[in-house]
Amino acid sequence: MGIKFMKKKLTINNIKKKKFNKPLVCLTAYTTPMAQILDKYCDVILVGDSLGMVLHGMKSTRDVTLEMMIMHGKAVRRGIENSLLVVDMPIGTYEKNPKMALRNARKIMKETLCDAVKVEGGIKVYETIKCLVNNNIPVMGHVGLLPQSVKKKSDYRVKGKDHLSFNQIIKDSISAEKAGAFSLVVECVIKDLADKINQSVNIPTIGIGASNKCDGQILVTEDLLGYSEKPPKFVKMYDNFKQRTEICIKKFVKDLKNNNFPNFKNMYQI
């Protein structure tokens, strides 16, 4: 017998009740079909700018544009009825000043009909988060490893190993909450730091490579499905769809070569 997943609808206003009331189920989606599947199980669906690497073959999230986020945000919106939809603000669209951030966040909200946007950083984006929230745009924060700041592969490192960065990331988390963020993604930090952040803020924390004590967990869906070449250590791969896809493609090619496709079932007769 299959496991039954009972899902209660979450809103920005009641998500805070999820603090210390695990688990907040979160995954990424970039397309309508994936969103339709996730919508049955997830509290939050994030259109992450990881789509630059996962879908578009980019080296990092740094080349992702506002237009790309809006296009995929619209596609995901078409597949969602119940989950909260959060769309990442890509690099270059919010960090310079709150006015610019507000203009771009409004565009994302209007075109994708998402429930919230996500921005990376803490103290540095305090004024930006505050401005968006004051203008009725709910914001999810993101601390720890900030993919938009990663310029080379070796920068993908676990954060919080030294005193300085440990304390800085706690300050960033508190700052995001003070600015009005309704939840906080905590990415790739040592477990002690994630646990400390979880105790230091009153908003739900969503871990990715963080700690089982976070209020929720998020992964890039393609990572857990086994589509990614070398997923980080924190990913649990539940299947290997990359391999499965290749097996199917090979079968298709074999059928063509052996003249087994299309056969009479795949062709129209009068």
Ligand code: KIV
């Ligand atoms: O871009 C993304 O997919 C993300 C998640 C991994 C948290 O930010």
